[in-house]
Amino acid sequence: MKRIAILGSTGSIGRSTLSVVEAYPERFQVIALAAGRNVEAAFEQARRWKPKLISISTAVDAEILRSRLQTSGIKSIEVVHGPAGTVGVATHPDVDFVVSAIVGVAGLKATYEAVRAGKTVGLANKECLVAAGELITAEARRQGKALLPIDSEHNAVHQCLRGGRMEEVERIWLTASGGPFLYTPKSQFSSITVAQALNHPTWKMGQRITIDSATLMNKGFEVIEACRLFNLPPSRVQVMVHPQSTIHSMVEFVDGSILAQFSVTDMRLPILYALTYPDRIPSAMRFPVMDLRHLEFLPPDVEKFPCLGLAYEAAEAGGAKTVALNAADEVAVDAFLQGRIGFNHIPEVIRDVLSATEAGKLESIEQVLEADSVARELARERVERVGGGPEDSRPVSTAMRVE
Amino acid sequence: MKRIAILGSTGSIGRSTLSVVEAYPERFQVIALAAGRNVEAAFEQARRWKPKLISISTAVDAEILRSRLQTSGIKSIEVVHGPAGTVGVATHPDVDFVVSAIVGVAGLKATYEAVRAGKTVGLANKECLVAAGELITAEARRQGKALLPIDSEHNAVHQCLRGGRMEEVERIWLTASGGPFLYTPKSQFSSITVAQALNHPTWKMGQRITIDSATLMNKGFEVIEACRLFNLPPSRVQVMVHPQSTIHSMVEFVDGSILAQFSVTDMRLPILYALTYPDRIPSAMRFPVMDLRHLEFLPPDVEKFPCLGLAYEAAEAGGAKTVALNAADEVAVDAFLQGRIGFNHIPEVIRDVLSATEAGKLESIEQVLEADSVARELARERVERVGGGPEDSRPVSTAMRVE
Numbered sequence: 001m002k003r004i005a006i007l008g009s010t011g012s013i014g015r016s017t018l019s020v021v022e023a024y025p026e027r028f029q030v031i032a033l034a035a036g037r038n039v040e041a042a043f044e045q046a047r048r049w050k051p052k053l054i055s056i057s058t059a060v061d062a063e064i065l066r067s068r069l070q071t072s073g074i075k076s077i078e079v080v081h082g083p084a085g086t087v088g089v090a091t092h093p094d095v096d097f098v099v100s101a102i103v104g105v106a107g108l109k110a111t112y113e114a115v116r117a118g119k120t121v122g123l124a125n126k127e128c129l130v131a132a133g134e135l136i137t138a139e140a141r142r143q144g145k146a147l148l149p150i151d152s153e154h155n156a157v158h159q160c161l162r163g164g165r166m167e168e169v170e171r172i173w174l175t176a177s178g179g180p181f182l183y184t185p186k187s188q189f190s191s192i193t194v195a196q197a198l199n200h201p202t203w204k205m206g207q208r209i210t211i212d213s214a215t216l217m218n219k220g221f222e223v224i225e226a227c228r229l230f231n232l233p234p235s236r237v238q239v240m241v242h243p244q245s246t247i248h249s250m251v252e253f254v255d256g257s258i259l260a261q262f263s264v265t266d267m268r269l270p271i272l273y274a275l276t277y278p279d280r281i282p283s284a285m286r287f288p289v290m291d292l293r294h295l296e297f298l299p300p301d302v303e304k305f306p307c308l309g310l311a312y313e314a315a316e317a318g319g320a321k322t323v324a325l326n327a328a329d330e331v332a333v334d335a336f337l338q339g340r341i342g343f344n345h346i347p348e349v350i351r352d353v354l355s356a357t358e359a360g361k362l363e364s365i366e367q368v369l370e371a372d373s374v375a376r377e378l379a380r381e382r383v384e385r386v387g388g389g390p391e392d393s394r395p396v397s398t399a400m401r402v403e
Numbered sequence: 404m405k406r407i408a409i410l411g412s413t414g415s416i417g418r419s420t421l422s423v424v425e426a427y428p429e430r431f432q433v434i435a436l437a438a439g440r441n442v443e444a445a446f447e448q449a450r451r452w453k454p455k456l457i458s459i460s461t462a463v464d465a466e467i468l469r470s471r472l473q474t475s476g477i478k479s480i481e482v483v484h485g486p487a488g489t490v491g492v493a494t495h496p497d498v499d500f501v502v503s504a505i506v507g508v509a510g511l512k513a514t515y516e517a518v519r520a521g522k523t524v525g526l527a528n529k530e531c532l533v534a535a536g537e538l539i540t541a542e543a544r545r546q547g548k549a550l551l552p553i554d555s556e557h558n559a560v561h562q563c564l565r566g567g568r569m570e571e572v573e574r575i576w577l578t579a580s581g582g583p584f585l586y587t588p589k590s591q592f593s594s595i596t597v598a599q600a601l602n603h604p605t606w607k608m609g610q611r612i613t614i615d616s617a618t619l620m621n622k623g624f625e626v627i628e629a630c631r632l633f634n635l636p637p638s639r640v641q642v643m644v645h646p647q648s649t650i651h652s653m654v655e656f657v658d659g660s661i662l663a664q665f666s667v668t669d670m671r672l673p674i675l676y677a678l679t680y681p682d683r684i685p686s687a688m689r690f691p692v693m694d695l696r697h698l699e700f701l702p703p704d705v706e707k708f709p710c711l712g713l714a715y716e717a718a719e720a721g722g723a724k725t726v727a728l729n730a731a732d733e734v735a736v737d738a739f740l741q742g743r744i745g746f747n748h749i750p751e752v753i754r755d756v757l758s759a760t761e762a763g764k765l766e767s768i769e770q771v772l773e774a775d776s777v778a779r780e781l782a783r784e785r786v787e788r789v790g791g792g793p794e795d796s797r798p799v800s801t802a803m804r805v806e
Contacts, residue, residue: 162566168683257684280571283659297696
């Protein structure tokens, strides 16, 4: 029986995790849940899963949740709130395995504390590795505990890596769908609308990650994650565009052999893999053979998608640069979604923030969060100056570079 | 330093093995070679590799080889001949690893003796597993030694299987190029010429295996090999047509995850893998990324290619039936190559021989060889009666079934 905590239980990955747990009641037990701002969803999860501990965003929501549970005659569940509540869920002494699925830097501290507490962690939070990858992986190594990737690409790499030893790896190939603008000429990028950018060809995801997929920044983040998770330099993590997203990623070994992993595109599969590793257990879902049909592969166009190049730059520098990359991207994507800057401005804002950020090693989660705030402030300033929305394509990068 | 013997050193796999050995002089040493009928090639190999022992087909050839070595001042090489000579090479006490690459049942006895002598064996001889798979794999298990597949499909499966435990395997997917007649209507099969059948789309191979690829019998043999090698029932070994032959094979695990292996189509890669397993060492050959491009997958047409169904039948029955399958196929393919029967007659001859063969477990290599002779004689009779060459498409299977 594996005893589980979920950080971000009411989000997409959290709900998928609970649906996996539901399918194997004899294998998994839910001990603690950290929900978001949705009290109703948190209440339903508490009632269904009877965790020992549940955390919710605010003190007010916690009070509402407590009284609703009381009214329903459920008295055994402790309700906590806020960042400290999330850390409590992440480090609950009865928990073996923590699923880290809170989006954004909000999940950072709790995930780090889970690792410090010696938990095995399944990682779905991108920021943990992009912004604080060096800290978190170093701590996991110290604890001798696994960090198991839950997103489909790194999960695929993890599986393929079983075909050899780390020192036998030549490079990792992360596959990318290419996003909705794979075949759109760069000259049209300034007039891309929010609706167009949100129309991802293969995966249904949240808004920010969908835009990040359209700019290829999402793949850039994944390059950084792969470098941190598998301890490889950026030059050994490469991207291949594969519009069908059937092959989730590949590993090339020094002897010229390549292993690739694929499965139906359902997040429950990598979640199941992480939860049961090093075992594999039968899935209810079956592989539809003919979904393979035609697979295509092509190199990424880094001219058209400068975000990918910016991510490699940040990956090389590490530390504060990767924090800035993530923070600037979040701010720029928000601004694009609000119609305040054009699609083509996203990489320009990020480039400027990266230039203005000094490289430097970060020694604690607090330093990471501080660097994150600084970068966000810088990004907001850049966004203000770009302004003008989709039709304005002034090149901010030359006009506003910080010397 | 791995000390190697090669059974079939002057054949295609034998020469590829020596080219791998040549690339890593610090890792491999050639101890013994079993050559074929080409004295000149055997002499060159003896001179180049200075094995302790070399075997050649006949006593006359052995005498020629001895005197040529003498004349060249090479006195340290022992020259032997015939089947006993091959067994001597396979069981030489200084040898760790035996590459079994003699085509046909000729390699059976020596390979079995290599396994019995506790050698690790790299298998490129199909008959070892098709005709005597139960015996050879049982003996390898008794010895606690690995049988490492050298053909690209099973080598791929071996690599993918590292991603889980055997009891976690749902099924194996062997990929098939589909051969030159993938898109040829069945109605035209009776007029297929030898030249057409020898024109394989992706691999350059010997004549028999090329015809076997055109009938899909080669894939049928590979199904049987996979069943024996990986100890799986035929229902868990499936075939998928993949015209580009880029993905060499795949393994589907119980959790719905699939691992696939690919590399450039060069036999030196699986040879290198087998020779160095469980390690991987850097290859001089590099993976050309863009060779991926388009990959297609489709199910095999068992109506059009009845040989595949016959192989599954034989795989289910095992023992004498798989011996008969192989023997009948060899005779039928020979007859087709000589213009004595049509392409469409090949499965008919095999079906008749299979029907006439009683299922039965074989207890020794001698019994295998005896069953092989009986099946060949049966197949020759069927071929005689079919006669008439490509234009004659009388259905032998109904006219001549043995009751």
